[in-house]
Amino acid sequence: MSEGDKALRVAVLGCGSVGSQVVRLLTEQSADLAARAGARLELAGVAVRRLDAKREVEVPEHLLTTDAMDLVTRDDVDLVVEVIGGIEPARGLILAALENGASVVSANKALLAEDGATLFEAADKSARDLYYEAAVAGAIPILRPLRESLTGDKVTRVLGIVNGTTNFILDKMHTSGAGFAEALEEAQELGYAEADPTADVEGFDAAAKAAILASLAFHTRVTAGDVHREGIAEVSAADVASAREMRSVVKLLAICELRDGAVSARVHPAMIPDTHPLASVREAYNAVFVESEAAGQLMFYGPGAGGAPTASAVLGDLVTAARNLLSGSRGAGESAYAALDVLPMGETVTRYHVGIDVQDRAGVLATVAAAFAEHGVSIQTVRQEGRGDDAQLVVVSHRATDAQLSATVEHLRNMDIVREVTSVMRVEGEND
Amino acid sequence: MSEGDKALRVAVLGCGSVGSQVVRLLTEQSADLAARAGARLELAGVAVRRLDAKREVEVPEHLLTTDAMDLVTRDDVDLVVEVIGGIEPARGLILAALENGASVVSANKALLAEDGATLFEAADKSARDLYYEAAVAGAIPILRPLRESLTGDKVTRVLGIVNGTTNFILDKMHTSGAGFAEALEEAQELGYAEADPTADVEGFDAAAKAAILASLAFHTRVTAGDVHREGIAEVSAADVASAREMRSVVKLLAICELRDGAVSARVHPAMIPDTHPLASVREAYNAVFVESEAAGQLMFYGPGAGGAPTASAVLGDLVTAARNLLSGSRGAGESAYAALDVLPMGETVTRYHVGIDVQDRAGVLATVAAAFAEHGVSIQTVRQEGRGDDAQLVVVSHRATDAQLSATVEHLRNMDIVREVTSVMRVEGEND
Incomplete structure (x- = not known):
C-alpha cells in the first residue's frame, strides 16, 4: 500500500454494466471519493475478457488487461472490485487478491451464497475486508x-x-x-x-x-x-x-x-x-x-439492479474498505457464531390459500373441512363461489407446518368430490 | 479498557423510556451481544436524577448513581450511552467521557444539531467514536x-x-x-x-x-x-x-x-x-x-420513536463502538470537507399550491395569472371551484424561488378581487 502519497490503487475485474459504472464513478467523483476515503482511489487496471469489446465507459488502453490473475496479484494493488459474477474464475481471483493483501469488494451473490465460508476464512487469515453490499438488492443498503x-x-x-x-x-x-x-x-x-x-x-x-x-x-x-x-x-x-x-x-x-x-x-x-x-x-x-x-x-x-445503482453499493464498500486499510483496521468479518440448524421446508410453519373445484353436492363443505382437520390444519376462512358445475371453494388455512398443508392438498386431489385443486399459494405478511 | 478478560464496561446516562430499554437489552441479550462485539458488555453504572424513581427496568442498587460526571470519568468505563437529552449537562458529560477515553453513543438530536462540531472535535482528539444513529428516525438505520x-x-x-x-x-x-x-x-x-x-x-x-x-x-x-x-x-x-x-x-x-x-x-x-x-x-x-x-x-x-426501537439503534452503535475499541480502531468521524453554504429560504426553489377566494367577475383568472407572471412565477394548473360568491381558484405553480412565490402571495392578498388567500402550501416529491 502506497500510504506515503495517500493513494490506494484499485483493480476492477469485469467491465460490463456494473464494472463500467464503477470505473466511471471512480473517475468522475474522484475528488469526493478521495476526501471521504482519506486517499485518492487510483484505477490500477481493469480485467476484461476481450480488449476490443464495446464498453459503456472509456478505459485508457494501458489499464486494460485480459489477465485478471496477473492484475490481482500485482504488488501495487490495494483494493479489488470483483464484478464478473459466477463461481470460477471469480473465487480463485478473490482468494488470490486477499492472499496478496488486498481488500475485496464483490457483487457476486452466487459465489457468496455457495461458498462464502471459504472467502470469509481467507479474509480473516489476511485480516482484510470482504464486502458485498451490491450482492443483495442492488443499491439498497441492507x-x-x-x-x-x-x-x-x-x-x-x-x-x-x-x-x-x-x-x-x-x-x-x-x-x-x-x-x-x-x-x-x-x-x-x-x-x-x-x-x-x-x-x-x-x-x-x-x-x-x-x-x-x-x-x-x-x-x-x-x-x-x-x-x-x-x-x-x-x-x-x-x-x-x-x-x-x-x-x-x-x-x-x-x-x-x-x-x-x-x-x-x-x-x-x-x-x-x-x-x-x-x-x-x-x-x-x-x-x-x-x-x-x-x-x-x-x-x-x-x-435492486442496474449498472449505476449496483455501482453505488460497490463504491460505498470500496470507500469503507479504503478507510479501514488506511487506519490499519478492518470491518466486522463473518459472524456465524450462532451455527443454527436449517429447517426442512416440511417443518416450516406457513399458511395456504387453496382454490378447489368441487362437485355441487350437499355436504361438500363438510367433507373438505374434514380433510383439513384430518391433517391437523385448521381453517381460517372458506368462501364458496359459483354454483352447480362451476362451484369453487376458496380456503385459507391458519398456520400449520408445510408438510401438514401439502398433505392436505394431496388428500384433496384424491377426493371424489374434488374436480381439481385449481390454486395453491402460501400466505405471508401477517402476524402469527 | 479491560481487554484481558474481554469485557468492556458501559455507563448509561439516563434511565427513562430509552435508557431502561438499553439496560434491559444489555442484560437479556448479553450472550449475543458478547459474541457480536467480541467482548462482554458489562453495565458499569446508570446515572439517574432520583435514586428512588419508578423505572421500567430493575437496576441493581449499587449501579445507580446521581453523579453522572463521576460515572463518566471513572477509570473502568469504556463506553458511555447518553440518553438524557437536552444541551446541558449532556454536552459536558459527553465531552468528559471522550476526554476520559470512552467512546460515546448518544440519542441527543438537539445537542448534535446545535453543537455537533464541538463534540466531533473532542472525539477526533481522543480518537474515539461518537455515534448517534438513534438521534434521527429512531430505530431506522439511516x-x-x-x-x-x-x-x-x-x-x-x-x-x-x-x-x-x-x-x-x-x-x-x-x-x-x-x-x-x-x-x-x-x-x-x-x-x-x-x-x-x-x-x-x-x-x-x-x-x-x-x-x-x-x-x-x-x-x-x-x-x-x-x-x-x-x-x-x-x-x-x-x-x-x-x-x-x-x-x-x-x-x-x-x-x-x-x-x-x-x-x-x-x-x-x-x-x-x-x-x-x-x-x-x-x-x-x-x-x-x-x-x-x-x-x-x-x-x-x-x-421513529419509542423506548425499545430507539434502544435498538443505541445498541447497534454500542456493539460497533465496542468492536472498534477492541481492534484499536475507530469508525469514520465527521466528514464536513465540502463546507457548503446554506441557502436562505427565499432562494430555495419550490412549488406552491394556493387557494384563493375571489370575486366572481369577468377576467378574474387573467388578473390573478398576471400577478403570478409579474413575479416571474409560471402556473402549472389552475382550477376554478364554485360560482358566484363562493368562487375559489386553486393554483399550482411551477418551480420558482420561495421569495418569488411568497411575494406573489403577498401581492394576491392586496388585490381587490381577492377576498382571501385561503391556503398556501408547498408541493414536493415531484421531479424538477
Missing part, C-alpha cells in the same frame, strides 16, 4: 444495516422482494390481468428479463440472496442449497385474480425466519395483504422488510 | 447508510418524515377529516403527543434531525439554526381536503437539497402525491427518502 445497525437487536424475520425481474412480471400480471407468459414477454421486450430468464423466474437469484440475508440476520451460515426454492412460472392469472379478491397481491418473496432456534430460508410466491408495506413495491423495485425484537418493523426500499 | 453505504455516491436530496407525532396528527386529519386541534387532542390521549406539544408541532424536533441529515448527506456542517422551520399548527382541514382532491397528502417534511453547490435545509408541511413512497407512511411511522446520482431513489422506513 447488508451493512443488518451487520452493524441491527447488531444490538434480535432479528426474527426478513421478507424480501429481491428480484426485480419477477416483481416486474407479477406487478404486470396484477395491473393488466395478463398471464405469466405474456408478462414475461413484455419484461423481455423492455429489458427487465433476459432471453433465458431461468435464474430469475425459477428463483435461483432470489435463493442466493436469501442465503446471504439469513446468514447475516441470524449470525449463522446458510448456503444457497439450504434454501427451499419455488419460482413464479406456475403463477396463473387466476391466482392473481384470487389474491386481488382477498385484497392481497402475489409477490415472489425471499423469507428468512427464526423458529424454535432454527432457521427457515425459502423463496416462493406468496399472497401478502395490500396493507403490508411490501405490497406497494411496484415494477422492478426491490425492498427488504425486517422484523426484530426491539426495533419492530423496518423496510428498506430502492432499485 | 445515519450509517448515509455515512458508509452511500459514501461512494452523490446524494442530491433527502426527504424525511422524521417526527412521528406530527405524522400521526396529519394522518388522522386525512383519514377522519378532523381539524388540527381535534387530531392533536387524540394524539395526546393516545400518548403520541406530549402535554406541551411545541417541540413536535412547531417542527423544532424535525429541524434538529434535518440539520443532522443534511450534514451527513452532503459532507458539510448544518446546524439547527440553519434550518428554515414551519410547523403544522396552521394546517387546516380544508388544506387536507384540497390535497386529497389533488391526489396528494399533507406531510411535515424535513427537506435537505443540494442546489447550485449550496444546501437547502428546511422543515415545513407540504403536499406530496399519493404515488410517492412517502405518502403511504401512516400513523406515527417515520421514513427517509433519499435521492442520489447513482443509486437513484431509496427509502428507509420504520418506527
Whole structure:
C-alpha cells in the first residue's frame, strides 16, 4: 500500500454494466471519493475478457488487461472490485487478491451464497475486508444495516422482494390481468428479463440472496442449497385474480425466519395483504422488510439492479474498505457464531390459500373441512363461489407446518368430490 | 479498557423510556451481544436524577448513581450511552467521557444539531467514536447508510418524515377529516403527543434531525439554526381536503437539497402525491427518502420513536463502538470537507399550491395569472371551484424561488378581487 502519497490503487475485474459504472464513478467523483476515503482511489487496471469489446465507459488502453490473475496479484494493488459474477474464475481471483493483501469488494451473490465460508476464512487469515453490499438488492443498503445497525437487536424475520425481474412480471400480471407468459414477454421486450430468464423466474437469484440475508440476520451460515426454492412460472392469472379478491397481491418473496432456534430460508410466491408495506413495491423495485425484537418493523426500499445503482453499493464498500486499510483496521468479518440448524421446508410453519373445484353436492363443505382437520390444519376462512358445475371453494388455512398443508392438498386431489385443486399459494405478511 | 478478560464496561446516562430499554437489552441479550462485539458488555453504572424513581427496568442498587460526571470519568468505563437529552449537562458529560477515553453513543438530536462540531472535535482528539444513529428516525438505520453505504455516491436530496407525532396528527386529519386541534387532542390521549406539544408541532424536533441529515448527506456542517422551520399548527382541514382532491397528502417534511453547490435545509408541511413512497407512511411511522446520482431513489422506513426501537439503534452503535475499541480502531468521524453554504429560504426553489377566494367577475383568472407572471412565477394548473360568491381558484405553480412565490402571495392578498388567500402550501416529491 502506497500510504506515503495517500493513494490506494484499485483493480476492477469485469467491465460490463456494473464494472463500467464503477470505473466511471471512480473517475468522475474522484475528488469526493478521495476526501471521504482519506486517499485518492487510483484505477490500477481493469480485467476484461476481450480488449476490443464495446464498453459503456472509456478505459485508457494501458489499464486494460485480459489477465485478471496477473492484475490481482500485482504488488501495487490495494483494493479489488470483483464484478464478473459466477463461481470460477471469480473465487480463485478473490482468494488470490486477499492472499496478496488486498481488500475485496464483490457483487457476486452466487459465489457468496455457495461458498462464502471459504472467502470469509481467507479474509480473516489476511485480516482484510470482504464486502458485498451490491450482492443483495442492488443499491439498497441492507447488508451493512443488518451487520452493524441491527447488531444490538434480535432479528426474527426478513421478507424480501429481491428480484426485480419477477416483481416486474407479477406487478404486470396484477395491473393488466395478463398471464405469466405474456408478462414475461413484455419484461423481455423492455429489458427487465433476459432471453433465458431461468435464474430469475425459477428463483435461483432470489435463493442466493436469501442465503446471504439469513446468514447475516441470524449470525449463522446458510448456503444457497439450504434454501427451499419455488419460482413464479406456475403463477396463473387466476391466482392473481384470487389474491386481488382477498385484497392481497402475489409477490415472489425471499423469507428468512427464526423458529424454535432454527432457521427457515425459502423463496416462493406468496399472497401478502395490500396493507403490508411490501405490497406497494411496484415494477422492478426491490425492498427488504425486517422484523426484530426491539426495533419492530423496518423496510428498506430502492432499485435492486442496474449498472449505476449496483455501482453505488460497490463504491460505498470500496470507500469503507479504503478507510479501514488506511487506519490499519478492518470491518466486522463473518459472524456465524450462532451455527443454527436449517429447517426442512416440511417443518416450516406457513399458511395456504387453496382454490378447489368441487362437485355441487350437499355436504361438500363438510367433507373438505374434514380433510383439513384430518391433517391437523385448521381453517381460517372458506368462501364458496359459483354454483352447480362451476362451484369453487376458496380456503385459507391458519398456520400449520408445510408438510401438514401439502398433505392436505394431496388428500384433496384424491377426493371424489374434488374436480381439481385449481390454486395453491402460501400466505405471508401477517402476524402469527 | 479491560481487554484481558474481554469485557468492556458501559455507563448509561439516563434511565427513562430509552435508557431502561438499553439496560434491559444489555442484560437479556448479553450472550449475543458478547459474541457480536467480541467482548462482554458489562453495565458499569446508570446515572439517574432520583435514586428512588419508578423505572421500567430493575437496576441493581449499587449501579445507580446521581453523579453522572463521576460515572463518566471513572477509570473502568469504556463506553458511555447518553440518553438524557437536552444541551446541558449532556454536552459536558459527553465531552468528559471522550476526554476520559470512552467512546460515546448518544440519542441527543438537539445537542448534535446545535453543537455537533464541538463534540466531533473532542472525539477526533481522543480518537474515539461518537455515534448517534438513534438521534434521527429512531430505530431506522439511516445515519450509517448515509455515512458508509452511500459514501461512494452523490446524494442530491433527502426527504424525511422524521417526527412521528406530527405524522400521526396529519394522518388522522386525512383519514377522519378532523381539524388540527381535534387530531392533536387524540394524539395526546393516545400518548403520541406530549402535554406541551411545541417541540413536535412547531417542527423544532424535525429541524434538529434535518440539520443532522443534511450534514451527513452532503459532507458539510448544518446546524439547527440553519434550518428554515414551519410547523403544522396552521394546517387546516380544508388544506387536507384540497390535497386529497389533488391526489396528494399533507406531510411535515424535513427537506435537505443540494442546489447550485449550496444546501437547502428546511422543515415545513407540504403536499406530496399519493404515488410517492412517502405518502403511504401512516400513523406515527417515520421514513427517509433519499435521492442520489447513482443509486437513484431509496427509502428507509420504520418506527421513529419509542423506548425499545430507539434502544435498538443505541445498541447497534454500542456493539460497533465496542468492536472498534477492541481492534484499536475507530469508525469514520465527521466528514464536513465540502463546507457548503446554506441557502436562505427565499432562494430555495419550490412549488406552491394556493387557494384563493375571489370575486366572481369577468377576467378574474387573467388578473390573478398576471400577478403570478409579474413575479416571474409560471402556473402549472389552475382550477376554478364554485360560482358566484363562493368562487375559489386553486393554483399550482411551477418551480420558482420561495421569495418569488411568497411575494406573489403577498401581492394576491392586496388585490381587490381577492377576498382571501385561503391556503398556501408547498408541493414536493415531484421531479424538477
